[in-house]
Amino acid sequence: MMKKTVLNTDYPVDENVYYEDGQGQFYRLHNGVDIIGVTKQFRTKKSTVQALQEINLHVHNSEFISILGTSGCGKSTLLRMVGGFETPTTGKIFCHKKEVTRPGASIGMVFQSYTLFPWLTVRENIAFGLKELKYHTPSESKEIVERYIDLVGLRGFENQYPKSLSGGMKQRVALARSLATDPSVLLLDEPFGALDMQTRGVMQELLIDIWQKSPKTILMVTHDIDEAIFLADRVVIMSARPGRVREILDIDLERPRNYHVKSTPAFAAYREHCTEIIREESSKLLVNAHAG
Numbered sequence: 001m002m003k004k005t006v007l008n009t010d011y012p013v014d015e016n017v018y019y020e021d022g023q024g025q026f027y028r029l030h031n032g033v034d035i036i037g038v039t040k041q042f043r044t045k046k047s048t049v050q051a052l053q054e055i056n057l058h059v060h061n062s063e064f065i066s067i068l069g070t071s072g073c074g075k076s077t078l079l080r081m082v083g084g085f086e087t088p089t090t091g092k093i094f095c096h097k098k099e100v101t102r103p104g105a106s107i108g109m110v111f112q113s114y115t116l117f118p119w120l121t122v123r124e125n126i127a128f129g130l131k132e133l134k135y136h137t138p139s140e141s142k143e144i145v146e147r148y149i150d151l152v153g154l155r156g157f158e159n160q161y162p163k164s165l166s167g168g169m170k171q172r173v174a175l176a177r178s179l180a181t182d183p184s185v186l187l188l189d190e191p192f193g194a195l196d197m198q199t200r201g202v203m204q205e206l207l208i209d210i211w212q213k214s215p216k217t218i219l220m221v222t223h224d225i226d227e228a229i230f231l232a233d234r235v236v237i238m239s240a241r242p243g244r245v246r247e248i249l250d251i252d253l254e255r256p257r258n259y260h261v262k263s264t265p266a267f268a269a270y271r272e273h274c275t276e277i278i279r280e281e282s283s284k285l286l287v288n289a290h291a292g
């Protein structure tokens, strides 16, 4: 069979494109995100940290994936590489059959530390990416920004600077900023970590609603097992450092979902399964720590 290997170009959605890994192995690429044989090492003057080992994952177009894993297993590193903010040591990452080599407009990211520009107001922070894109007329941009200010509940704070906001409010600005550009891939690193339970629930529903109205491929890191299951089509559970994909769990719960689903036996079974694995991985960390 003739196999067309990848060049950095936009392919029609149905075109078959393959990546050849240099050793004669071909991988068919997909719409969505392809993570192929990715490892990551961090070298500092004193030591080398193997953060990720051999990650292989196909995230389907418009799929919602949650990533669970113990602290330090490389979740943020993986997301930053998919976003083009960091380069894999080995392996490749493709987004819509195109190699990710740098950050781009089609991928939106909310960082774990919800970095906002401190010299810009809430409104200006949300508008930031839109200005760069230049897709919209000024009045369209304005309308989008105002809509997101309302959607994330920050009306009344739009002229404030980040330093005068709470952690949860900053997270909501960061989420609005990443959504405003309508990226086809959205990377969320613990986007609701600083929110109280009620606001978190509201934001989860808002995210699902936006995802259903304008489908995007979402990769979301969370430490909250219920949140991971409730939102996702599949939950990826990573092993303790060096991070690997330990298990991929299909979440077979009907959509649209509302919070009642959390009290069903099916949900409880998923929860128990995830909790068990995470507990196992966390105890490995402790054993390693005691062993020196």
Ligand SMILES: Nc1ncnc2c1ncn2[C@@H]1O[C@H](COP(=O)(O)OP(=O)(O)OP(=O)(O)O)[C@@H](O)[C@H]1O
Binding pocket: 042, 043, 044, 049, 050, 051, 069, 070, 071, 072, 073, 074, 075, 076, 077, 078, 112, 241
């Ligand atoms: N820039 C860096 N330089 C050196 N080591 C790094 C760097 N970034 C991450 N690491 C190391 O890589 C490993 C994975 O870090 P990462 O931040 O990806 O973990 P995580 O799974 O997101 O953890 P958490 O759940 O605590 O956010 C850790 O051991 C970390 O110390």
Ligand SMILES: [Mg+2]
Binding pocket: 075, 076, 077, 112, 189
């Ligand atoms: Mg992290």
